[in-house]
Amino acid sequence: MKPKIKEIVTPLIKHGERIRIGYHEKAFDVMDKDNKIESLLSSFDGKKGLEELARLNNIHLENLIDLLNTFDNIKILEDRDLMENLLNEQEKERYRANFTYFEYYTDLYKSSYEMQKKIKDSHVLILGLGGAIQDVAALASLGVGKITGLDYDTVERSNLNRQYIYKENDIGRLKTEAAKRRIKEINPDVELNIVNKKITSPEDIMPLLSNVDLVISGIDSPGIISSRWVNFACISKNVPAIFSGINGNKILMNKLSDTGEGCFDCFLLHCLKNDEIFKFQLNTLYGYTFEKKNTAIAPTVSILSGFITAEVMKHLLNLENQMNTGYMYQFDLNRLTMDSDYHWEKSDYCPTCGEISLKEFCDITTLMEIIEGK
Ligand SMILES: [Zn+2]
Missing domain, CATH: 3.40.50.720 (NAD(P)-binding Rossmann-like Domain)
Structure with a gap:
């Protein structure tokens, strides 16, 4: 699994010790005194596997998995591993805004590429x-x-x-x-x-x-x-x-x-x-x-x-x-x-x-x- 924070919830907005995730009616704020949540979410770039992410953020793998489940419940992550070979490079370019739109429906187990593939x-x-x-x-x-x-x-x-x-x-x-x-x-x-x-x-x-x-x-x-x-x-x-x-x-x-x-x-x-x-x-x-x-x-x-x-x-x-x-x-x-x-x-x-x-x-x-x- 290579978790990636969805484009629709970036950029993350900081105000004081709080961090705002998302926009409009689905936005919510969490306390982030020591910037740990911000750096954790920022490390979800879709390129790193779980072990690398755990090491980078200095947390146990089990704790990382718990956090991933929490973030997945609020649907702010996709799994880039699920997406790799579904579409060719031209399609990835052509349908980029489709993928971002599909993010409203995706999670760690259902990717936007998969949705595009279904349409294809x-x-x-x-x-x-x-x-x-x-x-x-x-x-x-x-x-x-x-x-x-x-x-x-x-x-x-x-x-x-x-x-x-x-x-x-x-x-x-x-x-x-x-x-x-x-x-x-x-x-x-x-x-x-x-x-x-x-x-x-x-x-x-x-x-x-x-x-x-x-x-x-x-x-x-x-x-x-x-x-x-x-x-x-x-x-x-x-x-x-x-x-x-x-x-x-x-x-x-x-x-x-x-x-x-x-x-x-x-x-x-x-x-x-x-x-x-x-x-x-x-x-x-x-x-x-x-x-x-x-x-x-x-x-x-x-x-x-x-x-x-x-x-x-x-x-x-x-x-x-x-x-x-x-x-x-x-x-x-x-x-x-x-x-x-x-x-x-x-x-x-x-x-x-x-x-x-x-x-x-x-x-x-x-x-x-x-x-x-x-
Ligand atoms: Zn009838």
Whole structure:
């Protein structure tokens, strides 16, 4: 073991006989009359083993181990020995700020390199490379090792108000081709698979889901049915997914867990049950093409991309405080608030994730009949 004091708790701050460790709400003060704590902590540079540290600080090895455990409880140390061969030199340089960020989650038994390696070993599928091209760029920059991106469209000038990873000279190119070029410029180490395909059924999605850790659904057209295709495919293959949308100043997101509980069809059943008008709304919007109604602008697409890619990171690293399935998260740009009040339960009658789920994708009329029959 080669303990290293985390960057986030340095430099150590001295005031009188006290030493302050950390910043902000996690900072705490300890008495350090003879500067022993300061010199002990400073000796944890990630290069020295325990015996050398004990000798240098003139303490018994057992006492040093006790102290290390105490410091580890307050999560101010990492073990450099755990980190040595996980990443190459270029990666160590590229992701330096990632490592410092990951220090908020690490200890002597879990290193920031290990967290980066976990991200590197992950595979994210992004359906639709419109606004979601921003997610691809952010995930490539974060260091996700494998990204599969699907689209069938070409870059148009009218996309460039928000899909700013694409450039003027990408106009007319297939989005998949333009994406490949741009993402390689951002991070050449990312393995980017592109699939040039128009999704017209869950069966188009299922073959893409093997060894995928998470799906980002960036397709919203044809209306509602495309989200149902993604939902059905992901539940069939037990792959979690994030859905999202932008409606003026509202940014909406929801997550489907790998158990599929409270899926998108459950959401539709919930709406049908609780809102009489929703049936007519559903009939109108089902299969509708939203192109001319698109209100997405660069600021809202950027905010959405930040929320989604942060959620992807939390998911891949199994961090706390992830989005819950069965909740609609709504960020309001006017009020600068995030609400998650809108909630739906898993429906036992859901034909997709319920007790008697169907093997095949059902039509929307089946959902309506389920509600009318209950
Ligand atoms: Zn369901």
